[in-house]
Amino acid sequence: xxxxxxxxxxxxxxxxxxxxxxxxxxxxxxxxxxxxxxxxxxxxxxxxxxxxxxxxxxxxxxxxxxxxxxxxxxxxxxxxxxxxxxxxxxxxxxxxxxxxxxxxxxxxxxxxxxxxxxxxxxxxxxxxxxxxxxxxxxxxxxxxxxxxxxxxxxxxxxxxxxxxxxxxxxxxxxxxxxxxxxxxxxxxxxxxxxxxxxxxxxxxxxxxxxxxxxxxxxxxxxxxxxxxxxxx
Amino acid sequence: xxxxxxxxxxxxxxxxxxxxxxxxxxxxxxxxxxxxxxxxxxxxxxxxxxxxxxxxxxxxxxxxxxxxxxxxxxxxxxxxxxxxxxxxxxxxxxxxxxxxxxxxxxxxxxxxxxxxxxxxxxxxxxxxxxxxxxxxxxxxxxxxxxxxxxxxxxxxxxxxxxxxxxxxxxxxxxxxxxxxxxxxxxxxxxxxxxxxxxxxxxxxxxxxxxxxxxxxxxxxxxxxxxxxxxxx
DNA sequence: TTTTTCGTTTGACATATATCAATGACGAGC
DNA sequence: GCTCGTCATTGATATATGTCAAACGAAAAA
Numbered sequence: 001x002x003x004x005x006x007x008x009x010x011x012x013x014x015x016x017x018x019x020x021x022x023x024x025x026x027x028x029x030x031x032x033x034x035x036x037x038x039x040x041x042x043x044x045x046x047x048x049x050x051x052x053x054x055x056x057x058x059x060x061x062x063x064x065x066x067x068x069x070x071x072x073x074x075x076x077x078x079x080x081x082x083x084x085x086x087x088x089x090x091x092x093x094x095x096x097x098x099x100x101x102x103x104x105x106x107x108x109x110x111x112x113x114x115x116x117x118x119x120x121x122x123x124x125x126x127x128x129x130x131x132x133x134x135x136x137x138x139x140x141x142x143x144x145x146x147x148x149x150x151x152x153x154x155x156x157x158x159x160x161x162x163x164x165x166x167x168x169x170x171x172x173x174x175x176x177x178x179x180x181x182x183x184x185x186x187x188x189x190x191x192x193x194x195x196x197x198x199x200x201x202x203x204x205x206x207x208x209x210x211x212x213x214x215x216x217x218x219x220x221x222x223x224x225x226x227x228x229x230x231x232x
Numbered sequence: 233x234x235x236x237x238x239x240x241x242x243x244x245x246x247x248x249x250x251x252x253x254x255x256x257x258x259x260x261x262x263x264x265x266x267x268x269x270x271x272x273x274x275x276x277x278x279x280x281x282x283x284x285x286x287x288x289x290x291x292x293x294x295x296x297x298x299x300x301x302x303x304x305x306x307x308x309x310x311x312x313x314x315x316x317x318x319x320x321x322x323x324x325x326x327x328x329x330x331x332x333x334x335x336x337x338x339x340x341x342x343x344x345x346x347x348x349x350x351x352x353x354x355x356x357x358x359x360x361x362x363x364x365x366x367x368x369x370x371x372x373x374x375x376x377x378x379x380x381x382x383x384x385x386x387x388x389x390x391x392x393x394x395x396x397x398x399x400x401x402x403x404x405x406x407x408x409x410x411x412x413x414x415x416x417x418x419x420x421x422x423x424x425x426x427x428x429x430x431x432x433x434x435x436x437x438x439x440x441x442x443x444x445x446x447x448x449x450x451x452x453x454x455x456x457x458x459x460x461x462x463x464x
Numbered sequence: 465t466t467t468t469t470c471g472t473t474t475g476a477c478a479t480a481t482a483t484c485a486a487t488g489a490c491g492a493g494c
Numbered sequence: 495g496c497t498c499g500t501c502a503t504t505g506a507t508a509t510a511t512g513t514c515a516a517a518c519g520a521a522a523a524a
Contacts, residue, residue, distance in 0.1 A: 227297065
């Protein structure tokens with residue numbers, strides 16, 4: 001890999017506090033690769049030979065069963081994935097594919113485990129990262145079990161409005177059928193849900209969202225940090 | 233706490249490999265408490281002052297939203313809980329309550345974090361534990377998003393049959409309305425789902441389960457280790 | 465033993481969500 | 495500018511699941 005990529009990795013929480021020589025050791029065997037859209041980076045059920053880091057673009061994690069599949073999450077710059085599988089030397093529970101042209105760094109799993117075993121700061125960072133991911137998935141389960149798809153959509157919109165600066169107007173970062181899958185519904189149902197949010201001041205045309213009555217929408221969505229706050 | 237409890241803790245994967253003095257430090261400030269059934273051990277949204285370990289009995293983790301609640305999981309001897317919240321010093325995402333008379337060990341969160349910061353072996357064990365929990369929740373999401381409630385029930389039965397020794401007959405370990413909540417359905421719906429499994433050789437009377445046509449049931453359930461195998 | 469309580473089951477019904485088919489809208493490539 | 499393909503939308507319908515009320519049954523309390 002090129003030296004120009006290392007500062008970006010180094011600045012990630014996962015690698016920030018580790019010893020220099022440990023970092024060297026990790027980076028030495030790393031690959032940087034650019035992929036076109038819709039490339040399968042790894043397949044559910046396979047072993048995990050690398051820890052992945054998204055440098056640029058977007059990568060989706062999908063899970064399949066019985067001829068159908070669902071989007072678990074969409075990752076962007078700075079995200080790592082299949083950390084848990086690498087640590088436990090277990091098969092991937094999800095497939096990963098690029099959505100856009102994307103650049104990813106691949107750290108050989110062996111290296112990660114070796115450095116993890118000897119560098120305490122790195123081990124601590126892995127813990128914090130995993131704890132973060134764990135809590136993210138727990139929130140996801142809570143949404144699925146406690147909310148209807150309409151409520152999940154309403155909260156999704158509020159969450160992204162905040163994430164993108166809080167403006168009245170903003171743009172969705174994924175296409176609608178993928179959004180439907182993320183929220184655990186069909187594209188048709190999403191279409192109807194969007195219509196159903198109109199009385200609450202939501203207008204969506206294409207990927208453009210406008211929220212004219214945020215209070216009304218919030219009274220429907222009833223957001224709570226214990227489900228909807230990505231950090232914490 | 234009494235010395236008689238320490239060997240059990242020490243034998244758990246989380247504490248097995250850590251240094252003796254670190255273990256001493258953890259155990260020194262620990263509390264052991266016995267609670268009657270249905271005692272709220274901690275409340276969703278509160279800060280986490282302790283890391284909990286179930287020594288005996290059963291504890292359920294529940295999450296609530298908008299006046300309804302759902303059972304996230306039921307824990308038994310040897311399980312730890314709210315590890316992620318303790319590590320991140322973040323509010324609990326779930327409440328915990330005893331189901332039966334239960335004995336739990338409470339390790340002050342401060343101690344856990346301090347030992348975690350200095351003992352590399354403990355940090356590594358925490359990583360393994362968190363990675364394990366993370367993968368468990370991912371499997372849960374996959375089940376919720378990819379399967380119907382009937383399929384979830386079928387797989388639940390097969391999973392517990394195996395876990396309890398593989399016998400044709402076995403006994404459910406939770407009451408039905410809690411099972412319904414675990415599976416993400418209503419008690420009424422569970423009742424009907426149980427009836428719907430009759431053609432597949434499932435007879436449930438009270439908490440007793442009999443599976444007479446395992447192959448038929450499996451052809452409906454289509455179990456996969458990537459969702460249904462708790463280890464790995 | 466009787467009574468009470470609580471969990472389960474059942475039926476009738478309402479709602480949520482998925483499916484299928486058709487149409488419409490938009491962008492990529494020619 | 496056209497054509498094709500893909501995604502989004504709409505309507506009709508089917509299925510899955512939830513809700514409410516009542517009846518039932520087993521375990522705990524009197």
